[in-house]
Amino acid sequence: MTGEVIRAQSVTRRFGDFTAVDSVSMTVAPGEVVGLLGANGAGKTTLIRILLGLLPATEGAVELLGGPPDRTRRARLGYVPQNLGLYRDLTVEENLSFSAGAYQVGVPDVPADLRDVRDTLVGDLALGAQRQAAFFVALAHQPSVLVLDEPTSGVDALSRAELWDTIRRQADNNVGVLVTTHYMEEAQQCDRLLLMASGKLVGSGSEDDIIGDTRAVAVHTADWAAAFDVLNRAEIPVILAGRSIRVPDTDPNAIVSVLDAAGITAEISPVRATIEERMLVLARSPKP
Numbered sequence: 001m002t003g004e005v006i007r008a009q010s011v012t013r014r015f016g017d018f019t020a021v022d023s024v025s026m027t028v029a030p031g032e033v034v035g036l037l038g039a040n041g042a043g044k045t046t047l048i049r050i051l052l053g054l055l056p057a058t059e060g061a062v063e064l065l066g067g068p069p070d071r072t073r074r075a076r077l078g079y080v081p082q083n084l085g086l087y088r089d090l091t092v093e094e095n096l097s098f099s100a101g102a103y104q105v106g107v108p109d110v111p112a113d114l115r116d117v118r119d120t121l122v123g124d125l126a127l128g129a130q131r132q133a134a135f136f137v138a139l140a141h142q143p144s145v146l147v148l149d150e151p152t153s154g155v156d157a158l159s160r161a162e163l164w165d166t167i168r169r170q171a172d173n174n175v176g177v178l179v180t181t182h183y184m185e186e187a188q189q190c191d192r193l194l195l196m197a198s199g200k201l202v203g204s205g206s207e208d209d210i211i212g213d214t215r216a217v218a219v220h221t222a223d224w225a226a227a228f229d230v231l232n233r234a235e236i237p238v239i240l241a242g243r244s245i246r247v248p249d250t251d252p253n254a255i256v257s258v259l260d261a262a263g264i265t266a267e268i269s270p271v272r273a274t275i276e277e278r279m280l281v282l283a284r285s286p287k288p
């Protein structure tokens with residue numbers, strides 16, 4: 001028996017010849033928010049489904065709340081899957097009643113933000129309100145562990161901030177939270193990060209730990225569109241953010257010579273990579 005709410009020990013999942021999760025060990029403790037990061041297809045959802053006992057591992061062991069992830073332990077879990085897990089042809093209130101019945105708890109009051117739409121079919125709600133409802137339903141039975149698969153995807157910035165307030169309040173009440181996200185500003189709100197690439201856990205710890213010594217080059221030029229085009233054609237991993245050009249994990253001299261050859265004047269400054277750039281580097285060389 002461990003103090004963690006989630007524990008994976010050398011978990012592997014294969015689909016035929018393909019290894020979706022490759023020998024991953026990780027934990028989530030009560031009261032901490034752990035962010036699970038990785039590019040599309042890195043294996044995050046597959047790992048989550050194994051952790052929750054919804055998919056068997058090919059090898060390795062998982063514990064949810066100190067034991068096998070069976071129905072009894074899942075009753076203490078709040079889970080918001082990517083597709084939200086709500087009944088779209090039931091109203092918000094009906095979803096809440098249904099879930100409360102399944103968990104054998106009283107039906108909580110609909111929160112103020114959702115009161116106007118309590119009698120609306122979930123399928124007719126805007127995505128932000130659907131996500132809010134899914135959160136509320138997942139929390140209604142006061143779970144000890146919360147697992148959120150891209151909980152704020154497609155939600156506006158204000159609703160995102162509110163959902164994160166809710167996540168933080170749960171952790172403050174000693175709930176262990178595992179959350180996947182594609183938003184790097186959200187990754188920064190986690191207590192600890194796990195980074196997956198090609199099924200493997202390739203980084204863990206703080207943002208600094210994840211980035212490690214990965215460097216990037218910032219390219220400043222008035223001809224940013226032409227510079228982007230030329231670098232892209234040279235198969236240099238260039239990123240355009242607004243009018244800023246960044247190139248992770250590449251020799252600055254290679255960038256200068258491609259730009260020189262195209263007659264583009266630019267100022268080049270080596271900088272520390274961001275988490276997104278670290279992920280891009282890993283996605284391009286999937287043998288970490």
Ligand SMILES: Nc1ncnc2c1ncn2[C@@H]1O[C@H](COP(=O)(O)OP(=O)(O)OP(=O)(O)O)[C@@H](O)[C@H]1O
Binds near residue numbers: 015018043
């Ligand atoms: N049932 C399955 N059969 C075959 N391959 C699968 C199955 N489920 C997942 N995969 C594959 O496993 C890999 C990991 O998928 P997974 O959904 O876990 O990634 P992810 O990191 O959650 O990606 P995303 O951010 O897009 O949700 C993908 O290549 C996916 O196609």
